[in-house]
Amino acid sequence: MTKYLDLSIKEINELLKDKKIKPIDLVNEAFERIEASDLNAFITLNKEEAIKEALELENKEIDNILFGIPVAIKDNIVTKGLRTTAASHILDDFNPIYDAEVIKKIKDKHMIIVGKTNMDEFAMGSTGETSYFGNTLNPWDKKMVPGGSSSGSAASVGARLVPIALGTDTGGSIRQPSSFCGVVGLKPTYGRVSRYGLIAFASSLDQIGPITRNVYENALMLNVIAGQDDKDMTSSYEEVKDYTCLIGEDVKGMKIAIPKFYMSETIDKEVRDKVENVTKILKDKGCTVDYVDMKYVSSAIPLYQVIALGEASSNLARYDGVRYGYVTKDFKDINELYKMTRYEGFGREVKRRLMIGSYILSGKNADKYYRKALIVRKKLTDEFKSILSKYDLIIGPTNTNVAYPIGTKLDDALKSFYDDLLTIPVNMAGLPAMSLPIGFKNGLPVGMHIIGNYFSEEEIYKLGSFVEKELNLNLDPRGDK
């Protein structure tokens, strides 16, 4: 078996430019790996089209570093003519008639889409287990969950099936699985990447971002997908930077804050120790690292439940069995068509969340819960802004612990929310944040959170690449290959 996909993107690009390999070699290798894998990381493969595209690229000039690179796409990002299910029965035969903005950008760079990755249904879950297509397995230990909701994207990069994948993050759905699978995942600033063509879960929180094997390649991918888009009214006019620009720069003098809440007793001791270890390295290098108080982060779970589920109940009202998707067989009137289609089409986690969301927004509850939550959201955001006016970055663990056995939290309606305890606050404020592997506990990866100021992703990459280099971990779960 060839091993081009074990090389860095830079090395692959050199080989392509020197005509030592062709894009088809990369595509063939990716499919060899995917087809030999038992992780259930993909819902739909794009083999025929990918091979066709790779062959067509042979006549094209190599105009950028990601030319010909295989990429996997989370299955809640629509791809024209390629089935897009959001891992739900209600969309299991849905064939989009347009490409998401990020897909257009990927195609413009001549990257090759190899398939659509498994995920929690409609991105609702933190383990990958709510997928209609079965759960994805963790490449480090197949008895463990890979995290979620971008389970297949993180697992496929972790297992080295593909070098790059796109995920989406509403409450931690890029960072949490990245942490569990030992890969680098970034949730960009809200508005940095167009959400046009992303199947909406909670529109004020959702953001698309890259999942990669290392920090540099993550920045390369953000360079591709960032940018204003008239089709997404929340997409930002803020200038797009070269996000690799600070990689390798000296971190001396950087001011870093650690919220005490992120290092409290709720967080596993070994996970905290790993973060402490990084803190020591940073101090030795001349960074300032201070512990800071944050009052509102502890309200993250109820805050998320009100805002995310409220928005979801509105967004998912569109699945009515009329224009697309699954339709129930027997119905006598329109109301029964809706109710039975949704009952049969949605999984239990989704139904639970839609009921709660509809309830929260109904009648007087809208004021009691939703309005109050929006005020708390403002306070939490102000708190982040105040810290980031004094510090360059905020760090802490991504998760309360490492990956746990499949089945542990599946039927617990509350516990799955608690997985996102440390990641949710970032979505509320709309800040950018990365999960970076910083070590192992019992052979399972531990992730560190690096939270930056609005539209300052390059600062996150600067610190991330420094820590990555210092730790120099072996992040390949295949051992000696």
Place this chain on the structure above:
Amino acid sequence: MLSKNEVDHVADLARLHVDEAEYELYEKQLYDILSEIKKIEDVDVEGETEIMISPSTNKNTYSNDSIGPMLSTSDVLKNAKHTNGDFIVVPRVVADSEEI
């Protein structure tokens, strides 16, 4: 625990049928989540009244009122299960006059 009627109410709001066997589970699970949500009432916001709906700071912009490329009818109907010519077929939504 929520009552069966309360589960019916929230399911109706979300346009979801509930199977008889599911009531017991939902009565507990929805209660658990709602109990967690109620904690938001107790958060001290120190007199703050301003709300934050979205992190976006974009000003309202208007698109030009001009005709651009549109989707074809066949594309739009491609994923619909019940169609007739250029139309999507749905069950009748208005009653006969004598039924009113």
